[in-house]
Amino acid sequence: DVKVTQSSRYLVKRTGEKVFLECVQDMDHENMFWYRQDPGLGLRLIYFSYDVKMKEKGDIPEGYSVSREKKERFSLILESASTNQTSMYLCASTGAGESYEQYFGPGTRLTVT
Amino acid sequence: AQKVTQAQTEISVVEKEDVTLDCVYETRDTTYYLFWYKQPPSGELVFLIRRNSFDEQNEISGRYSWNFQKSTSSFNFTITASQVVDSAVYFCALIMEGGATNKLIFGTGTLLAVQP
Numbered sequence: 582d583v584k585v586t587q588s589s590r591y592l593v594k595r596t597g598e599k600v601f602l603e604c605v606q607d608m609d610h611e612n613m614f615w616y617r618q619d620p621g622l623g624l625r626l627i628y629f630s631y632d633v634k635m636k637e638k639g640d641i642p643e644g645y646s647v648s649r650e651k652k653e654r655f656s657l658i659l660e661s662a663s664t665n666q667t668s669m670y671l672c673a674s675t676g677a678g679e680s681y682e683q684y685f686g687p688g689t690r691l692t693v694t
Numbered sequence: 695a696q697k698v699t700q701a702q703t704e705i706s707v708v709e710k711e712d713v714t715l716d717c718v719y720e721t722r723d724t725t726y727y728l729f730w731y732k733q734p735p736s737g738e739l740v741f742l743i744r745r746n747s748f749d750e751q752n753e754i755s756g757r758y759s760w761n762f763q764k765s766t767s768s769f770n771f772t773i774t775a776s777q778v779v780d781s782a783v784y785f786c787a788l789i790m791e792g793g794a795t796n797k798l799i800f801g802t803g804t805l806l807a808v809q810p
Contacts, residue, residue, distance in 0.1 A: 590737075614797075614798075621703070621802060622802060623700075623785065623800045623801055623802035623803050624785065624798075624800040625800075626797060626798075629797065639797070669737065671737075671739065673739075681727050681744070681789050681791075681798075682729070682741055682744055683741075683798055684741070685731075685738055685739040685740075686738065687736065687737050687738040688737040688738065690737075
């Protein structure tokens with residue numbers, strides 16, 4: 582089974598802190614994604630990566646950056662956390678084949694106070 | 695532009711009732727894929743089904759069935775004889791064929807509450 586893991590299920594951080602959310606997948610997938618989920622807005626794509634050291638902005642990249650130094654790991658970075666970044670963050674991965682099915686991690690619920 | 699609309703924000707049913715979750719999509723592409731995901735209270739999205747644009751056959755899997763109609767750009771999901779364990783948020787999603795990035799476009803989700 583494909584497994585996507587995220588470093589924390591719950592995080593509480595203070596405004597202005599630098600926050601790292603880690604995501605690891607074990608299926609040698611090329612593509613990895615970070616989404617945030619907010620009530621009434623569904624899932625919105627923040628950043629994605631289709632290869633090591635490659636990244637592209639999604640629909641809402643402002644306030645975020647990412648890092649992909651190894652194929653299996655994709656990190657989301659909040660350089661200076663703000664209260665409007667309180668949300669559920671979901672990581673996903675998919676291979677380069679035809680299925681397009683994305684496999685999701687359990688999510689990290691981040692609260693910024 | 696591509697878009698997925700799930701007009702039903704919340705649905706509440708009593709156990710054993712049948713329920714249909716609506717999904718309407720917009721795309722100009724001729725080749726695309728549609729998905730349904732389930733998000734139980736634990737938070738992890740669980741893949742339910744994938745359909746490509748050339749396959750309009752309805753699909754049934756146990757109590758779940760899907761009705762794909764290109765003429766109305768809809769991909770509706772029906773749960774027969776609902777159970778409490780079906781309580782979750784359900785997302786419909788769309789993806790274009792091709793490209794290295796496989797970006798999914800999600801609807802806003804429908805929260806289904808099944809009461810005992």
